[in-house]
Structure formats: structure tokens, C-alpha cells
Amino acid sequence: MSDETPTTDDRDPASVVTGTIDHVLALAATWPAWDGRPRHTDERLYTPHKAIRRVTDHLIDHLAELEARLAGQETIPDHWHASASTTPADLATFTDHDLDEAKSRLTRLGLIWATRLNALTPDHLDHSPGEGWTFRQIAFHLTESTYYADAVGNLTTHSD
Template sequence: MNEITPDDTPAAAVTGMVDHVLALAATWTAWDGTPLPADDRVYTPHKAVRRVADHMVDHLAELEARLAGEAPQPDHWHASTITTGADLAPFTRQDLDEARSRLTRLARIWAVRLDALTADQLDRSPGEGWTFRELARHLAESTYYADAVGDLS
């Protein structure tokens, strides 16, 4: 698995997170349908993919709004607090293919955007909130969702 180090570029932190998630997801077709407890919540393969993708979209919208000088639009997702019926569905090879396509494309969008920013833009981001470098590091912590499901091989 790719371990994210403090020396990683912001883009590498995000793409490394997605590589880690997808490496675990490759084992999830063996999931037996039982939600897996983590802290005070439960996770499933679909929920882990949903949370990673939503987290990436949410913070990408924040980054773009702040770069444009706008206030980020608050999200209204239920996040990890709910487990939907769709989260409980079997995780098939087709679902894995969809997750690979979705998360790989989102990671590429993040990498292109972060690599286009200067060091100053990464470290002195406009608006309120984390710097964009910190935001990328925070996003890299999305491995939590996949780690909650774990390696099911």
C-alpha cells in the first residue's frame, strides 16, 4: 500500500490516498454483506467509496470557490452518519470498475489543480479554512473509510 509521507507533494498525497483505497477495494468483492464497525459507525465497501468520493468532491468545490473569491457552499450530506440501502448492496467486479474510474478521475482532477498552484498559493490560500496544502493532507486521511472495511482477501 502507498504510505503518505510528510515529504509528499499535495498532489501525491491525494493520488496516494486513492491508490491505497483502490488497492483495498480490489479485495472487496469477497465482502460477505455484514457491515463492519469502526468507532461509532459502520462501513461497507459501497459506503467507503461513497465517502471517499464525496469528500473529494466536497473539498474540490471548496478549493475552487476560494480560488474564485467566493464563499464555499456548505454541503448537506449525511456523510458517515447514515448507511443507505445502496451502501448495503453486494460489491461486484462492476462496482470495483466504477470505483476505479470515479476515484482515479477525481484524483487526476485534484493532482492537476494542485500541481498548477504555486507554493505560495498552496501555503497562503484565499478565504477561511485550511491552506490548500493542509486541505490535501486532510483529504489524504480519507484512507480511514477504506481502512474501516480493510483487506478482505
């Protein structure tokens, strides 16, 4: 993922975020077929559970930033080790039940993001309070979360 200022365009920021989630969930729908072998990308390991965890964490971290800035509060720095950490839970089998939970969690997060972004004026989106990227830039930055899901890929078409 990049620390460069995200490029934006004329798409609706809420649709950008929910589209990102739709992309992740479309891939995740294939992950119950996972063979249990982590995928290697950029010298890191990725699994279905890790991809869902990282996408979820990314959405939550930036939502907390947005809400703190709107409230005029300091943001809390992210001290998580991102994708460098692979936990024992990340290595667990990814079942249909896990997929159902991921759909529920990410769909709810998408709704929260869409509701929040749609409540902001264009001025708030492009001239956001506090330090950091504008809220529009943050929404477009969240598209980088697909990296984690793409690292696992579509397992119905995957061949080694």
C-alpha cells in the same frame, strides 16, 4: 475524521492525494469478496459501497471548496451527514463491476486533484485565498479518507 488542522510535510500535495486514492483502490480490489455484513467501527457501520461513497464525497466537497475560494466565492457548507448515514445502496453486493466503476471515478478525481494542485504555486498552496485551511493542508487532510476504506479493510486477509 478530525477537524484539527492537518499536519503537512515536504511531500508533493498532488502525490499525497493520489497516494490516498491508490490506498483506497488497493483495498477496494479485495471487496468483491465481501460477505455482505457491515463492519462496525467507532459505533458506525461501513460497507464497500459506503466507503467508496464517503471517499468520493470527501474529494468532491474539498475540491468544490478549493475552486470556490480560488474564484473568490463563498464556499457551500457540507450538510451531508457523513458516515452517520448508511443507505440501502450502501448494503448492496460489491461486484467486480462496482470495483471497475470505483476505479474509474476515483482515478479521474485523482487526476483532477493532481492537475489543480500542480497548477498552484507554492505561495497559493501555503497562503490560500479565503477562509479555512491552506490548500496544502486540505490535500493532506484528504488522507483521512482512508479511514472509510480501512474500516472495511483488506477482505482477502479478513477473518472473523
